[in-house]
Amino acid sequence: MxxxxxxxxxxxxxxxxxxxxxxxxxxxxxxxxxxxxxxxxxxxxxxxxxxxxFRGKREIVGAVALEGFAELTAAIRSAVAGGPRGRAAVAALAEAYVAFAERNPALYDAMFLLDAGLPFTDPATPAPLREAFGALLDTLADVAGDADPGLFVEVFWSALHGLVALTRSGRLTEEGTARRLDLLVDRFTGR
Amino acid sequence: MxxxxxxxxxxxxxxxxxxxxxxxxxxxxxxxxxxxxxxxxxxxxxxxxxxxxFRGKREIVGAVALEGFAELTAAIRSAVAGGPRGRAAVAALAEAYVAFAERNPALYDAMFLLDAGLPFTDPATPAPLREAFGALLDTLADVAGDADPGLFVEVFWSALHGLVALTRSGRLTEEGTARRLDLLVDRFTGR
DNA sequence: CTCGAATGTCTAGCGGTGCTAGAGTTCGAG
DNA sequence: CTCGAACTCTAGCACCGCTAGACATTCGAG
Incomplete structure (x- = not known):
């Protein structure tokens, strides 16, 4: 049939x-x-x-967000594909993250700003989200020093998100982004 | 009359x-x-x-946000009133910031999440916003090291906002907040 | 081949939103 | 006491997310 x-x-x-x-x-x-x-x-x-x-509009946003996580994972993996180490690796990751947000503002909103109804912190967390976190973890684990790598990723990711969010909403100038990223990477790689 | x-x-x-x-x-x-x-x-x-x-709803949100900035300034000033130095000062500030967001979620949203139509980066930036930034600057200036203090504040503030935003939207667990703050303060005060 | 049932899609409408035109009222000035 | 300005209200616009129920189409059984 x-x-x-x-x-x-x-x-x-x-x-x-x-x-x-x-x-x-x-x-x-x-x-x-x-x-x-x-x-x-x-x-x-x-x-x-x-x-x-879809159950409603929120679930549609969620579906778009899932696409975004897959693409973010790819962008991060590709940015560190050459195997940079230490500060260079962190800088490449940070730049890739910010560039992704700049290139896909609507996608970024769906992933991190809007309520897409996606679970982030419980067992039902969708695979693309875990993979994006994993991509960050793989790169950052060996610069975390004696800190817990998972915690290190959460904090670094938060900082990146803060920069992106405040810039995109006009609370920080776009102009200073590069210098801010530089400072951030310095602080997370022991200068 | x-x-x-x-x-x-x-x-x-x-x-x-x-x-x-x-x-x-x-x-x-x-x-x-x-x-x-x-x-x-x-x-x-x-x-x-x-x-x-008010011109519209957005302007009402803006008025609430302005109140928020004044209160945030007070909270920060009071947290560092005892004159702590170095790491202790940064930790006190960070904790005060996060506590403020936890205690006043709606206020925090008006200030940093919603579109309140407030100018943040041009000459017309309202005084309460400048004062809040000034409160951060006063505390952080002498731990900025050789970095530009203004830039240092922007990045540290971004990191705090990222933590708050991701936690409040369920993208980070509330439980790990204290440990994340600790790690963040470490990184911004040279371990 | 027929026909009832199941599936699929549509029209129409509910209760809500931010915002505003224009009617109506109030009240102080002369 | 009257008049005009200032003010507030009712009523309504165009839009929102979402859904009940009518209608059309397609399928499988006899």
Missing amino acids: PVRERKERERARRHQLIVATARGIAEERGWDAVTTRRLAERIEYSQPVLYSH | PVRERKERERARRHQLIVATARGIAEERGWDAVTTRRLAERIEYSQPVLYSH
Whole structure:
């Protein structure tokens, strides 16, 4: 009975279309512009169709965020692929993280600013999130010194996120980003 | 013509009532619950009255945020009032900052998460914001070492904000906060 | 081939949002 | 006592996330 298979394929296709379209609108005009009406119109279906794929808008944001975590992981891994050590490795990671946020502001918002309903700290934490954390851990573990590597990653990640968040919301100037990153990396690699 | 003066007093009173009520609702039930209708009902005026005091909801959030900056400045100043030096001073400041955010989550959101329309980085930056930054600067200047103190403050503040933001949004566990703060202070005071 | 059931999609609408035009009222000045 | 300005209100706009229920389509059994 291949009919059902075809329908399932089509359904999966449409699922992906919704996620991609939501991301597209968010990148074009920000998440505020991602309304269920606009989204439905763009995919050329009515609003209720969205709710047959997702519980609600939050879950759509979550799906976009998951894509973001996979891409962030790739960006980090690629930034340290040449095998830099010590300060150079940390600097490469930090720059890759900030560049990712600058290049994908809407994606970054979905991952870290908006409520996407994703569990971050319990057993149900999705794999892409764990992998992103793992990518940070792999790079930072050997500069953590005698500190707990997991804790070290959390704090360094927090600092990066703080810089990105305050800059993106206009609370820090964009201009000083490079110097701030430099100082941050210094402090986390013992000058 | 004292009539006008009385009216102006009453108007200022109502202005403050709006700000205090908005803050109250936000503290009770979060900013999502601060709607113009609910706010109007609580102050026992109709919605349009709000718009004779503020351009819109964003400006009300901004007014609450300004209160927050004044209180944060006081909290920081009081935390370092005993004149601790070096690591102890930085630790006191960091703990005061995080404690402030924990104690006033809605206030913190207005200051650093929501779009309150406040200018942070240009000549029109309101005094309370400058003073809060100044309070950080006064404490941190003499542990900045050979780094530019302003830059040092920006980065340390970013790190604190990152910790607070990620914790408050469930991306970090609350449980590890103290250990993370410890590590952060270590890194910014040369171990 | 027919027909009832299941599946899928749509229209229409609920209760809510921020915000505002214009009507109505109040009140001080002359 | 009247008039005009200042003020506040009612009512409503366009939009939001979300959903009940009508309608169409497709499927499997007889």
